[in-house]
Amino acid sequence: MSLKKTVSFIGLFFVMLNTFAQYDIIPLWNGDIPNSQKSDEQELVESTDSKRIYTVQTPTLEVYLPTKRNATGQAVIICPGGGYHYLTYDFEGTDIAKWFNSKGITAFVLKYRLPGSKSVKVSYQAPLQDAQRAMRIVRSQAKKWHVNPNKIGVIGFSAGGHLASTLGTQFDKPNTFKETAIDIISARPDFMALIYPVVTMKMDYTHKGSRNNLLGENPSEDLVNQFSNELQMTKNTPPTFIVHAEDDHSVPVENSLQLYQALKNKGIEAELxxxxxxxxxxxxALGKGRLEKWTDRLYDWLQSL
Incomplete structure (x- = not known):
């Protein structure tokens, strides 16, 4: 092969590779992003022992598909944590998606806007708006991804667990922007999995960093109650799976204990x-003894739904 043809082939290969990558990453919003404003802010990515994304500018869904032969029809949207300050995008996102794929479950990693971004108008509205839109996108295109539209759940870690439980309890929160056809599709998850989640915004057990980043340093009592998800349970809250460590010194285990009690009080199926x-x-939790088996417990639970 001549040098010219070799260079052309390599160029075509990288164009194709980029095209496939873009196909697997879907912007949540077409055109203007609601609740946003122009700023000079740039999205930042930090890669050390894990990949962290700061000041998200373009919220997206990254698609991870199992082979058709293994696909169960279940799907899950993954909300990485990071205290509403950054996203732990691989450790609590893409790594989790690959695990779900190994079980035949389609996974979508949500890169959601962070409330402290200068590009966001109303801080506390943006993450939920992105989570609602993500669920509506997946449900509206379920056939394309060989997903059962009635088997789409959400999983979240730490502050991502707060976002997941906000979606699970406030999925029908009215939009504050001009709606399109997709916005009438249900954003209710069919199940929730919450892993060491931030749940409450009340000062006794909250994670102060998450609270300050989402609500500001002096939020009103109404706003605190609105985002204390143990107070937001209804009969329509989906079945919920919760994992927490008792020696969690960042997000006290009481977050999960209070949530479980609230679910039980409403008669919602829950496993803690x-x-x-x-x-x-x-x-x-790889290499962490029996804690590593929490994913087995999750898989057992998902099969029982």
Missing amino acids: HIYPHGGHGFGL
Whole structure:
């Protein structure tokens, strides 16, 4: 092969590779992003032992598909944590998606806007708006991804667990922007999985960083109650799976205990696993003894739904 043809082939290969990558990453919004404003802010990516994304400018869904032969029809939207300050995008996002794929479950990693971004108008509205839109996109295109539209759930880690539980309890929150056809599709998850989640915004057990980033340093009592998800349970809240470590010194285990009690009070099917050791931010917990088996418990639970 001549040098010219070789260069052309390599160029075509990288164009194709980029095209496929873009096909798998879907912008949540067409045109103007609601609740946004122009700023000079740039999206920042930091890669050390994990990939962190700051000041998200273009919220997206990254699609991870199992082989058709293994696909179960279940799907899940993944909300990485990061205290509403950044997204732990691989450790609590793409790594989790690959695990779901190994079980035949289609996964979507949500890159949601962060409330402290200068590009966001009303801080606390943006993450939920993105989560609602993500669920509506997946449900509206379920056939394309060989997904059952009645088997689409959400999983969240830490502050991502707060976003997931906000979606699970406030999925029908009215939009504050001009709606299009997709916005009438249900944003209710069919199940929730919450892993060491931030749940409450009340000062006794909240994660102060998440609270300050989402609501500001002096939020009103009404706003605190609105985003304390243990107070937002209804009979339409989906079945919920919860994992937490008792020695979590960042997000107290009481977040999960209060949530479980609230679910029980409403008669919502729930499963809670409390491990004595594990701390905070353990992800898949690889190499952490029996804590590593929490994913097995999740898989058992998903099969039982």
